[in-house]
Amino acid sequence: MIAIAILAAGRGTRMKSDLPKVLHELGGRTLVERVLQSCQEIEISRRLVIVGYRSELVKESLIEAQEKTKDREFPPLEFVEQTEQLGTGHAIQQLLPHLExxxxxxxxLNGDVPLLRAETIKQLMAVHKQHQNSATILTANLPDPQGYGRVFTDSQNLVQQIIEDRDCTQAQKQNHRINAGIYCFHWPDLEKILPDLKADNDQKEYYLTDTVSSLSPVMAVDVEDYQEILGINDRKHLATTSDILQTRIKDKWLRAGVTLIDPHSITIDDTVELQADVVIEPQTHLRGKTSIASRSRIGPGSLIENSQIGENVTVLYSVISDSIVAENSRIGPYAHLRGHAQIGANCRVGNFVELKNAQIGDRTNIAHLSYLGDATLGEKVxxxxxxxxxxxxxxxxxxTQIGSGTKIGSNSVLVAPITLGENVTVAAGSVVTEEVPNxxxxxARSRQVVKPGWKLKEPEK
Structure with a gap:
C-alpha cells in the first residue's frame, strides 16, 4: 500500500502574491495539480494534501480540478491542516492521527516542485521496495547547489547524513549532491520517531531530514535530469520552469510529426492534443483542453483555448475559446469565436467576425465585419x-434562427428573438423584427427619397 502526502501549506511570500504558491499556474495547471498528476502511474491507496495558508482556496481548486479530470478511479483527496508552518517535519507530524x-x-512530495516525471517516481518506489528501505530519498547533482541541503552517502548509495545548506560548513558545501525533498518512507518506521523530532537549528524548524539518522537503511536515488526537481520560490523560478516545460512539450510534438515554425514564439499547454501534420505558425498560443486534427494550420498570431479544431482547418490571426470548428473551414484573419460557438464543415468565418454561442451549419459563409450572438444558422447560409x-x-x-440557403444582405440587423426560414433573401440595409417564412x-428599410434641385441653404452673414 502507498499513501502520498503533498506539502502545500505555505504561502510563498517571495511570490509577492495573495494566492497560495501551489495555486500559481504552469502550462495550464496549478503547481499542486501537476504534483498530483505525477503520481498517476503508481498504485495509490491514500492521497493526503497538507494545507495551511488559505486552505479553503487550495481545497476548492483541487476538488474542482479532480472533478474535471479522469482520475476518479484514484482514492479521494484527504486534506490535513497545518495551522503553523514549522518545517517539513512538523508538516508530516500532522499525519500521525490520519495514518494511525x-x-x-x-x-x-512538495507542492511547489511541478516538473517531476512519473517515471522518476516509479523508479524511486521500485528501489525502495527492492531494498526494503526504511526510507529512500530522491537526490540530484546540481551545477550550482546553493540553497539546497547536501546529501552524503557511501559507495552503496546508503545515506550517512543530510545537512541543510544554511547549516553546512564551507567544505560540506563543495558536495553538489542535493536533497530534492522527495521521500519514500516505510510508515511504521517513520511513525515511531516522528514525535521525537527537535528544532535544533537556526530556523527553529522541524526538519524531516533529521529522521534519516534514526532510520536504517536509507538509500539515495539520483534523478537523471536535475531540472525535474527544481522548486519554485519566486516569479523568476516560475518563468524558468515554464521554459523547461515548454521545451519538453515542443520536443514531444516535434517528434510526433507536428511542425512548429519558430518554436520560441509559440506556447503550448501540456493539456493540448495535436495530430501529425499539424502546422503551428509563430506567435500562436494553445491552451487548456484544446485538440487540433491533422493538416490544420494555426496562426500566425492566434490564440486557441479549450477548443476542438477539425482536419484541414486554417486559423489566421484569430482568437478561439470554448468552441468547435469542423473540417475544411477557414477562420480569420481577426475573427473571434467564443461562448461555445460551433462551426460546421467547409465554412468561412472571415475578417473581423465575432461569433458568440452561435451554431453555424456546413458550407456557410460569414466573410467579414459581422457579429452573430445566440444564433443558429443552417447550411449554405x-x-x-x-x-x-x-x-x-x-x-x-x-x-436568432436562420434557415438553410438564406442570404442576408450587407449592413442588416436581425432583432432577436426572430426566425428566418429557408431560402430567404434579406435586402441590404434591412432591420428585420418579425418572423419570415421560407x-x-x-x-425592411425606408423608401429612398430624391428631391431634385435641393441644396442646403447658406447661413446668413
Missing amino acids: GFQGDLLV NIGAGTITANYDGKNKHK DCLVI
Whole structure:
C-alpha cells in the first residue's frame, strides 16, 4: 500500500502574491495539480494534501480540478491542516492521527516542485521496495547547489547524513549532491520517531531530514535530469520552469510529426492534443483542453483555448475559446469565436467576425465585419458584411434562427428573438423584427427619397 502526502501549506511570500504558491499556474495547471498528476502511474491507496495558508482556496481548486479530470478511479483527496508552518517535519507530524495503523509506504512530495516525471517516481518506489528501505530519498547533482541541503552517502548509495545548506560548513558545501525533498518512507518506521523530532537549528524548524539518522537503511536515488526537481520560490523560478516545460512539450510534438515554425514564439499547454501534420505558425498560443486534427494550420498570431479544431482547418490571426470548428473551414484573419460557438464543415468565418454561442451549419459563409450572438444558422447560409444579430434587450439574451440557403444582405440587423426560414433573401440595409417564412424576399428599410434641385441653404452673414 502507498499513501502520498503533498506539502502545500505555505504561502510563498517571495511570490509577492495573495494566492497560495501551489495555486500559481504552469502550462495550464496549478503547481499542486501537476504534483498530483505525477503520481498517476503508481498504485495509490491514500492521497493526503497538507494545507495551511488559505486552505479553503487550495481545497476548492483541487476538488474542482479532480472533478474535471479522469482520475476518479484514484482514492479521494484527504486534506490535513497545518495551522503553523514549522518545517517539513512538523508538516508530516500532522499525519500521525490520519495514518494511525497504516502499514504501507508514505511518498512525500512538495507542492511547489511541478516538473517531476512519473517515471522518476516509479523508479524511486521500485528501489525502495527492492531494498526494503526504511526510507529512500530522491537526490540530484546540481551545477550550482546553493540553497539546497547536501546529501552524503557511501559507495552503496546508503545515506550517512543530510545537512541543510544554511547549516553546512564551507567544505560540506563543495558536495553538489542535493536533497530534492522527495521521500519514500516505510510508515511504521517513520511513525515511531516522528514525535521525537527537535528544532535544533537556526530556523527553529522541524526538519524531516533529521529522521534519516534514526532510520536504517536509507538509500539515495539520483534523478537523471536535475531540472525535474527544481522548486519554485519566486516569479523568476516560475518563468524558468515554464521554459523547461515548454521545451519538453515542443520536443514531444516535434517528434510526433507536428511542425512548429519558430518554436520560441509559440506556447503550448501540456493539456493540448495535436495530430501529425499539424502546422503551428509563430506567435500562436494553445491552451487548456484544446485538440487540433491533422493538416490544420494555426496562426500566425492566434490564440486557441479549450477548443476542438477539425482536419484541414486554417486559423489566421484569430482568437478561439470554448468552441468547435469542423473540417475544411477557414477562420480569420481577426475573427473571434467564443461562448461555445460551433462551426460546421467547409465554412468561412472571415475578417473581423465575432461569433458568440452561435451554431453555424456546413458550407456557410460569414466573410467579414459581422457579429452573430445566440444564433443558429443552417447550411449554405451567406451573411453579408456588417450583419448584426441584436440579441440583447438590456436585460435578457434572445435567439436568432436562420434557415438553410438564406442570404442576408450587407449592413442588416436581425432583432432577436426572430426566425428566418429557408431560402430567404434579406435586402441590404434591412432591420428585420418579425418572423419570415421560407422562400421570401425581405425589404425592411425606408423608401429612398430624391428631391431634385435641393441644396442646403447658406447661413446668413
